[in-house]
Amino acid sequence: VSAELPAANGRTRGSARRDATRRTLLDSAAGVFAERGYAAATIEDIIRASGLARATFYNHFRGKAEVFEAIAGEHAKRTVPLAEGMGPITPDAAGLATLRAFIREFLELSVAYAGLNAAFVEADRSEAIVAQTTTRDMGRLNRILARHLREGGFETAHANFTALALIAMFDRFEGLARIGEIDITWDATADALARWTLTMLYPNADARTLVDGASVGGAV
Amino acid sequence: MTTIDPQSSIRWRAGRVTLGRPAAQRVLRPEGEDMARRLLAAGRAVFDRRGFDGARVDDIAAEAAVSHGTFYLYFHNKEELLHLLALECAEDLRGLLRELAGVQPADIASWTAWLHTFVSRYRAHGAVVRVWLERRDPDPLMQALGDEILGRFATVVDGFITPELAERINRDVITVAVISMIENLCFWQAGHEELDERILVETLAQLLSGGFSVGPGVSV
Numbered sequence: 001v002s003a004e005l006p007a008a009n010g011r012t013r014g015s016a017r018r019d020a021t022r023r024t025l026l027d028s029a030a031g032v033f034a035e036r037g038y039a040a041a042t043i044e045d046i047i048r049a050s051g052l053a054r055a056t057f058y059n060h061f062r063g064k065a066e067v068f069e070a071i072a073g074e075h076a077k078r079t080v081p082l083a084e085g086m087g088p089i090t091p092d093a094a095g096l097a098t099l100r101a102f103i104r105e106f107l108e109l110s111v112a113y114a115g116l117n118a119a120f121v122e123a124d125r126s127e128a129i130v131a132q133t134t135t136r137d138m139g140r141l142n143r144i145l146a147r148h149l150r151e152g153g154f155e156t157a158h159a160n161f162t163a164l165a166l167i168a169m170f171d172r173f174e175g176l177a178r179i180g181e182i183d184i185t186w187d188a189t190a191d192a193l194a195r196w197t198l199t200m201l202y203p204n205a206d207a208r209t210l211v212d213g214a215s216v217g218g219a220v
Numbered sequence: 221m222t223t224i225d226p227q228s229s230i231r232w233r234a235g236r237v238t239l240g241r242p243a244a245q246r247v248l249r250p251e252g253e254d255m256a257r258r259l260l261a262a263g264r265a266v267f268d269r270r271g272f273d274g275a276r277v278d279d280i281a282a283e284a285a286v287s288h289g290t291f292y293l294y295f296h297n298k299e300e301l302l303h304l305l306a307l308e309c310a311e312d313l314r315g316l317l318r319e320l321a322g323v324q325p326a327d328i329a330s331w332t333a334w335l336h337t338f339v340s341r342y343r344a345h346g347a348v349v350r351v352w353l354e355r356r357d358p359d360p361l362m363q364a365l366g367d368e369i370l371g372r373f374a375t376v377v378d379g380f381i382t383p384e385l386a387e388r389i390n391r392d393v394i395t396v397a398v399i400s401m402i403e404n405l406c407f408w409q410a411g412h413e414e415l416d417e418r419i420l421v422e423t424l425a426q427l428l429s430g431g432f433s434v435g436p437g438v439s440v
Contacts (some may be wrong), residue, residue: 039274121350122271125411135412161423164415165405172400180370182392192393196431199389203430 022060025050026074029067034115038068038122065127072120072130076137078109083144089152089198091205096194098148103170103197104190110174111186117175141167154201166197256294258284260308263301268347272302303361306352309345310365316341317372325380325432331425335402339417342406350407373399385434398428 028050032041043064047057061067082105087098113120123130145163156162173193184192198205262284266275277298281291295301316338324330342349352362377395385394405424409415 037271037273039270118271118350122269122274126269126274156423156426158419158423161419162427164408165401165420165423165427168404168408169397169401172404173396176370176396176400176403179366180374180392180396182396184390184392188390189393192390193397195389196394196397199385199434200427200431203433 021052021056024052025057025060025067026070030071030116033068033071033119038064038119039126041119065123065129068119068123068127069130069133071116072123072133072137075109075113076133076140079106080137080140080144082106082109083141083148086144086148089148089154089201091153091198091202095152096198099197100190100194103193104186106170107174107186107190110171114174114178138167149201162201169193169197252294255286255290259286259291259294260301260305263298264305264344264347267302267305267351272298272351299359302348302351305348306362306365309348309352310369312341312345313369314372317369317376320373320376321379323380326429328425328429331428332421335421335424336417338402339406339409339421342403343410346407346410349403370399380432382432382434385432388434394431398431401427 025046029041029046032045032049035041036045041064043057046064046067047054050057061070082102086102087094089095089099120134124134125131142160142163145166146159149159149163154162170193173189177189182189259280262280263275266279266283270279275298277291278288280298280301281288284291295304316334319337320334323334352366374395377398378391380398381391381394385391402424405420409417409420
């Protein structure tokens with residue numbers, strides 16, 4: 001054991017250092033993309049912002065598209081588990097609670113990534129590798145949400161399209177709310193957005209349960 | 221021909237006319253208009269691919285298969301071209317929003333008809349709308365246009381909210397949610413032709429008409 005420990009620790013330290021360098025590069029790149037957009041940002045900008053050597057950059061990434069793909073991938077790594085953690089989207093207090101919790105976290109991520117909106121659109125349109133990643137991640141999110149809809153009793157021939165429409169709504173909401181300067185807390189927003197979502201999905205459900213929150217009780 | 225806001229100070233240099241004067245005063249020759257159209261279409265395509273900051277005048281000239289010098293016969297710079305595209309887009313959106321005001325909000329067929337028009341027309345404008353909404357340094361004209369169009373959209377959607385619905389769900393959240401869902405889904409559809417337009421429109425129409433059917437007629 002004692003003979004192995006130094007090597008194992010050495011590897012761990014080395015990989016921790018490598019992770020930290022990668023983190024620095026990703027954070028610097030995110031700052032540059034937020035400031036300049038995707039197309040106008042250069043690798044030189046990213047290297048300068050990171051304060052690291054040029055060779056270090058290429059030690060981690062092959063180019064601009066790969067850095068951006070990594071950033072997009074991190075976003076997906078945080079959104080997909082949120083969806084996986086949801087319960088069935090039922091037309092009752094439980095469905096409302098699970099939807100509200102998901103939306104609250106989703107909006108928080110939107111705020112964290114807000115500066116990258118424009119760069120996301122550019123990179124998605126111009127780089128095949130980024131487009132593939134976002135299409136794959138969106139597909140995963142979409143399938144998970146569609147499953148929660150079906151399990152919640154939502155009946156339609158196209159649950160996947162309904163899920164996509166809801167994701168489109170959640171995804172754009174923060175940006176338009178910011179431009180529209182709507183004056184309401186994120187908690188209240190998540191609650192209202194969850195109620196609106198259930199109202200659209202189940203217009204014939206018992207409105208007292210669904211919208212008035214009468215049976216939601218302590219969950220509000 | 222493009223309808224231009226009379227207050228705009230944008231000049232169309234070919235023929236040395238000021239756009240915004242009555243058409244009778246224009247001295248732009250037909251071939252000049254054709255070339256301007258071609259450059260506008262090229263600008264739209266390049267903004268779509270590279271974003272505004274990443275687009276260079278050379279890219280736009282190459283896309284239109286004309287020389288760098290030809291571009292400058294028609295526009296001072298890419299900002300001016302974007303302004304023209306935005307004015308054209310804004311005029312088209314004003315028309316669509318006037319039509320939206322005629323939609324019966326609880327009626328699925330009424331939404332379906334309007335959404336089909338919106339999807340097909342938005343395909344041409346999505347890139348301009350994003351450039352215009354996401355710009356890091358919005359100029360006053362673009363900001364005023366954005367505020368005006370979003371304001372019109374919001375006013376129409378807000379008009380669909382019944383008192384019963386407003387009592388239960390924050391109306392600003394509903395308005396931003398509806399605009400988000402329609403705009404973002406149509407934007408995605410423009411970039412992903414594999415998303416079946418008919419199913420997408422039916423899905424949106426079902427959700428929207430369901431949501432707006434909450435009113436005195438709904439028994440609870």
